Amino acid sequence: MSKLVNLTIDDKKISAPEGANLLQVAKDNGMAIPHLCYHKKLSPTGACRLCIVKIKGQRGLLASCAVQVSEGMEVTAFDDELEEARKYLLDYLLCEHDESYDGSHPDEFRELIFRYGLDKKENRLFPSIWKELGYPKDESSPVLSYDAAKCIKCFRCIKACDEVQGKNVLSFTNRGIISYIVGGFDKWGESECDGCGECIQLCPTGAIVEKPHRSEIKIENGICRVRTTCPYCGVGCQLELMVRNGKIVRSNGVEGVSPNDGRLCVKGRFGYDYVQHPDRLTTPLIKKDGKFVEASWDEALDLVARKFTEIKETYGRKALAGYASAKTTNEDNYLFMKLVRTVFGNNNVDYCTRLCHASTVTAMLRSLGDGAGSNSIEDYAHSDCMLVTGNNMIETHPVTATYVKYAVQRHGSKIIIIDPRWTPLVKDAHIWLQPRLGTDVALLNGMIRVIISEGLIKKDFIEKRVDGGMKAFESLKALAEKYTPEYVEEVTGVAAPLMEEAARIYAGAERPLIATGMGCSQQVTGTHNVFCLINMMLITGQIGRPGAGLNPPRGQNNVQGVSDVGASPFTYPGYISVEDAENRRRVAGIWGLPFGELDGEKGLSTVEIMQAAYEREIRGMYIMGENPMLTDPNLNHTEEAIKKLEFLVVQDIFHTETTPFADVILPATAFAESEGTYVNSDRRVLRVRKAVDPPGQARQDWEIIAEIAKRMGKPLGNYQHESDIWDEIAQTAPIFAGISYDRLEYHGIQWPCPAKGHPGTATLFEERFNTPNGLGKLHPVEYAGQSEKADKDYPFILNTGRILYQYHSSTMSRRNKSLTDFANEAYVLMHPGDALKYGFSDGQKVHIASRRGEISNIRVQISDGVLQGELFMPFHYSEAPVNRLTRDELDPYSKIAPFKLSAVRVGR
Amino acid sequence: MSIEEIIKQFEPVQHNLLNILHALQDRHPQNCLTEQALDETARYLKLTKSSVYGVAKYYTMFSLEPRGRYIIRLCVSPVCELLKANQIMAVLEKNLGIRAGETTSDGLFTLELSECLGQCQEAPSMMVNNEVYNGLGEEEVQRVLVRMRRRKKK
């Protein structure tokens, strides 16, 4: 922290950090100096001049937004002359401004007009001329409108897009009085704008306003605001929902709190309409003679309880299993897990993490003792080297990416990308390594070899913090020996000098962060890939400080939390092994159960559960908020497995690809109808709050779960409110021990938080790793070729992934017009060389087949963003279910499935 | 030369933006920048569309509208104004049959107004493409126009 200096503003004594922005200091001390172009998040522009002050010893009127405070400064913020000048400036601005106001947006300019009495025409000097200036309106964007007549040319929008979001989509056209803001070639809708809405949020006048629901919004009346957490990805952005007449009409980022400081992406800002979509499930449904008929809750719950009980009695307690949900709250998932363990009586509970990050978590747990991101999201803003591997951050974690771009633009930090496919972050990258699909281990071992042979290791870190010290290192060194730059180039296709430079930059950086992603984890060698990253990180000592570490951004809003609260076949709440009898005894005590009732044998994982269903070992299943019929690998097999179940309960907010197979469908609440908490990618426990009532009879997941348990004769507990469940979570999971709802009122807390007074932990592993002996562990691993290979019949290797505007199985995202307006069609990316070779053209419809299945009617998009011989498809679209093509051959360590690599052929 | 070929004569560094835009406009038969030209420039220099557009709109020497082969820029800044630039304007308008900002139907001339051309000592002044004409009078103007028309025929 910089030193404090003393100054006075209008005789008030103030102390502030030296060099702080004078306008901000005044603001923070309750002095409302008028201003329009300044915003805390942006560099000062000095355009509006309203913030003028006088400073003793300096001549003239100075824009306070451009002044840094220093010791002894004497400032006059308000006197007659200054106020007169401000009024004059406002008056002048007003004459070129359309002052009509529809009440649908905040308007700082209008407030000032009133404050200075300029709403009365007789107080004005200048006649209104805006009508003669011919200002245009731009309505071409699907999500926002721009009205140049309401624009005061403060440039906050341009800077919001550039400095905060790192996109620089906006500019201004013409000069002087007739200039205005443009996106693209004066057509916002055809620009690079991706609809994040940062510019809307920072525009002070309502020149840029959201389109959806605009006519329904009257800011000053009948609006209530509810702060909650975004339901989409694992960044966990804090948002404020505006609700009118029981309907969500707008979403804004909450300024000044982590992790997002007001930023959102297009999904967080415009993706809420699914909540109030007519397709929502509103009543329990029971399948009778192949058709779903509406039922009462009692009827449905009794049936579920009876069937599960029958299955348990007939086939034994191992015949039941559950899929928890990364979309619902910790409280919901905790009770779900408790139901499986105490009512079903086994550990067959898992969820989609097995499909995404299980390999990362497995490797991290084995090497470092914790499976979660080691740093804070904001750390990216100050990192000097970011190694981004298999992580299409700009599209999948757009708000995290804003910090990454910030570091590049502000501090000249370097991004190293490892990805077979072009992603938008490549534009900002210093180096892009483009290895062939599935060759990461070879590439990373090659980098490790460079680091070792150039003497870039940190010996004392290895000695102090790595298990086995230099001896363990020697075995890694021996293994890495054969990964010479030439060999690695041959295997991966990455030019040796590039790989070498990347290794040097990473090893030499002061605060390097690794951001892994699905590209790294969703492979048969997923765990090995992450082991290699950890090996490289440990021998260079690049972990255990703020800004240095390994961070797997979580795909869904609560992937992190669901594991944390123990919805896993292997671990209890707080990552304590199922097999740890001591812990089971402790938890049994908390749950008030006899110790013997808790199964001490590991349960089945996501894909194993399906395989067991196929073998008829699992007979009954409870699926909460997951859609395995679109997201599981090798869908044809999944379908057969699900069909073999005797009884399937699906609890969701919409019909999905999975619900047709259910015997009972239970309607649950969406995020905006729920109370509880999520945990985001940087281990931050964040509150989720109810903003609107659920449709029809839909109920919050935990209430449904508790009812089923009760009806099966084993009530889970007496919970009046979600906070009661949380308090029990805090008791069972030591990492949450110090967290309670009252502490989460204004901001999240990062676990571990072992005690009430503990502030939470921003950076993991500063002193020790969380392994039993506190040391990090190296796991040298060899590169092995893939079993799935391209051949004559299946000449392409297909990669899958996500796009910005859609989300997961798109059950939610596709029910938002704003999002589908941006993107709503499946495609397959193909290299121009391949298109030429096989005679495909852009826009042509093709079908794609693998050794397991086939999909058709997919539009070809020709792009040099993929390598020759490789294809890419997004997996969001149910009409193009790419998982009919993928494999369920699992990574032996983490049981993750290799979504990223399937051999396919393409046909007309 | 195609747009791509013109652009590729320059290094892909952002400070070449103005040079590239000039080259593109000069090579265009209608003396203007097309959307395609801006788009390819943006991609080549890794700029967003609007930052290229903003520059093209900011400088009056660029035009996004098709223009004549000869661009006549008549100075209307104070000194020229004082020395009856408006009379010259009238001559031009009459002879060409267009007003400022327009292009003749044969696509030969575009008439534009300009800020000070830095020729005040010999005002009034105008430019035709890159050539400067000073101390203008009615006859001088007529002569220039005839010369230009003849040049076209050749």
Ligand code: SF4
């Ligand atoms: S919505 Fe986002 S991307 Fe689009 S112009 Fe505004 S800030 Fe830029």
Ligand code: SF4
């Ligand atoms: S649109 Fe809004 S933020 Fe942008 S310059 Fe105009 S008034 Fe300022």
Ligand code: FES
């Ligand atoms: S706020 Fe300082 S000049 Fe606009």
Ligand code: FES
């Ligand atoms: S005023 Fe016309 S050339 Fe200077």
